[in-house]
Amino acid sequence: MSSSAEYGARPRVWFAVYQLLWHLLLPLAFIRLAWRARHSFAYLHHIPERLGFGYDKPIKQESIWIHAVSVGETRAAQPLIDAYLARGETILLTHMTLNGRRTGKQLFANQIASGQIRQVYLPYDLCWSVEHFLNIFKPKLGLFMETEAWPTVVFRCAEIGPPLFLVNARLSERSARRVNRFGKAGRSLFQAFAGILAQTEFDAQRYRSLGVKNISIVGNLKFDVPLDPLLIQQGKQWQQELHASKRLMVCAASTRDGEEEILLKAWKDLMLSNSFVIAPLLCLVPRHPERFADVADLMYSAGLKFRRRTEWSGIPTECAGLDVVLGDSMGEMPMYYSAADLVVMGGSLLPFGGQNLIEACAAGCPVLLGEHTYNFQQASLDAIQAGAAKRIGGDLLLSEPTALMEALKVLLLNTAELGTMSQAAKTYSIEHQGATKRILAALDQQNFSLN
Incomplete structure (x- = not known):
């Protein structure tokens, strides 16, 4: 030495x-x-x-x-x-x-x-x-x-x-x-x-x-992290039940303070746009458990119908009539990713540097990124180049987060593109192990x- x-x-x-x-x-x-x-x-x-x-x-x-x-x-x-x-x-x-x-x-x-x-x-x-x-x-x-x-x-x-x-x-x-x-x-x-x-x-x-x-x-070691097969199975079961009712789900993952307001405003605008015959479901998962109650208050103030994940004993099988599910559980991110058709990656909408998009890709879930991904610079660039992720254009610091709403609408209305991105996400995660x-x-x- x-x-x-x-x-x-x-x-x-x-x-x-x-x-x-x-x-x-x-x-x-x-x-x-x-x-x-x-x-x-x-x-x-x-x-x-x-x-x-x-x-x-x-x-x-x-x-x-x-x-x-x-x-x-x-x-x-x-x-x-x-x-x-x-x-x-x-x-x-x-x-x-x-x-x-x-x-x-x-x-x-x-x-x-x-x-x-x-x-x-x-x-x-x-x-x-x-x-x-x-x-x-x-x-x-x-x-x-x-x-x-x-x-x-x-x-x-x-x-x-x-x-x-x-x-x-x-x-x-x-x-x-x-x-x-x-x-x-x-x-x-x-x-x-x-x-x-x-x-x-x-x-x-x-x-x-x-x-x-x-x-x-x-x-990056994160590409080698195995996903819990039981959680993957539970997520796929949840997704199948949503798809049976012709409903898509977006997971806003590991969100940080200030980002939930942007997301909920964009989601409410999306619901009011009347772009969907059957409205999609948002699953919002804050990064820090101590903020679960505060985020629930934000959902209530926004006038959105929601339930907490912890109110279900098993996977959330009954989501009819809900706008949002609050992911207030610990250790279940692979389930949320496997159930979702699209992920909005928290930490990237405001200048927090982004959160780990690799786990979402390993679960085969396409990713929507904000501008702020400096903590995952190479992974983000590679995922975008591979077709597994897209970046939102526009300034999300504005009070009217139109760019996020439009990005969500475009992808959710194009299920074929989501399918292509899903396969690209799986390939991307495997190739970087x-x-x-x-x-x-x-x-x-x-x-x-x-x-």
């Missing part, structure tokens, strides 16, 4: 200021957890772990450490975790968010119960908490998913180990500019990784602009031993 000096030394003055700020803001971090506990008391569980302490089970050292901050990263890590488990490795799986931890527990319940996977929170980025965490677990390899780069963790791993890699790494132009504003201090953070395994050439070029040397382009094997091969070629 190379020394930290090869990758970039810890910037002493900047790092000291960073640590001071962390200590000053630490009380606010706990106040924030307490505030979120209004929605779920689980936010207050495992508090000592946030400081690098309180591990109540025997510690298994020398594991592969995979850090997946939240839900998307945890799902993306699934094929990589499965591959290491198949090799007989044990996994230390860390998160920062409650929903990320819940997702990991849902995906790997059996492996957690058997001790193959240990699941904890990554401690806050304080010198003493990180030091204690590393001394307790002593992982032999660290893999951070996508964009996570906590300075204390990164620099300490560069100095004493384990070798720490950023995998499935992506970096938008906006983020690269933000890093460069910190000058040498910002660039040294990414130089301190033992290596970066980037999703695309776009990402690799941005990391190179920060002075990173050890970069491989491996593709293989990142897991490339990541494993790249890591196996590094100058350290996992034995």
Whole structure:
């Protein structure tokens, strides 16, 4: 393993200021957890772990450490975790968010119960908490998913180990500019990784602009994530029942704050356009569970007839008379995608950078994108080129979201085009698989031993 000096030394003055700020803001971090506990008391569980302490089970050292901050990263890590488990490795799986931890527990319940996977929170980025965490677990390899780069963790791993890699790494132009504003201090953070395994050439070029040397382009792990066959079956059953009544469904997936108003206004205008003999159904799935109630209030205020997904014990089989279904369940996105004839991808209508369109394509669902897809730049461009997705023209920040309404109307009235896009989406998702094997091969070629 190379020394930290090869990758970039810890910037002493900047790092000291960073640590001071962390200590000053630490009380606010706990106040924030307490505030979120209004929605779920689980936010207050495992508090000592946030400081690098309180591990109540025997510690298994020398594991592969995979850090997946939240839900998307945890799902993306699934094929990589499965591959290491198949090799007989044990996994230390860390998160920062409650929903990320819940997702990991849902995906790997059996492996957690058997001790193959240990699941904890990554401690806050304080010198003493990180030091204690590393001394307790002593992982032999660290893999951070996508964009996570906590300075204390990164620099300490560069100095004493384990070798720490950023995998499935992506970096938008906006983020690269933000890093460069910190000058040498910002660039040294990414130089301190033992290596970066980037999703695309776009990402690799941005990391190179920060002075990173050890970069491989491996593709996107999200293409390798398997969809739950039971959820796919349930979604197809729901779609068949809708089609039997000659009704189409649009899924607005992983929507963010402000986008629901745009979508509901466009949907109401679409209903009032009298363009359909049988009106289509909208299934709106907010990204953050704590916003479900607020989005329900928006639907009520818009005068739309809706029901919550959680009001059904099984799949929503009776949708007659409804304008909207509120997808207020967790872990059922493959079902929603499989039931839908078209997806509007949340996070792309307003400048949030977009959400993961790959899962929708894997389920064979065409995608409608807004302008803001910088977090999935290459995937979006490839999907559009493959005919699996289309981009909405026009300014969706205006109070009259005509462009979205017109885009929906054109596609929903052309079921033949939707069918062609659906097949293109499946082909696109299959052709881009293989990142897991490339990541494993790249890591196996590094100058350290996992034995």
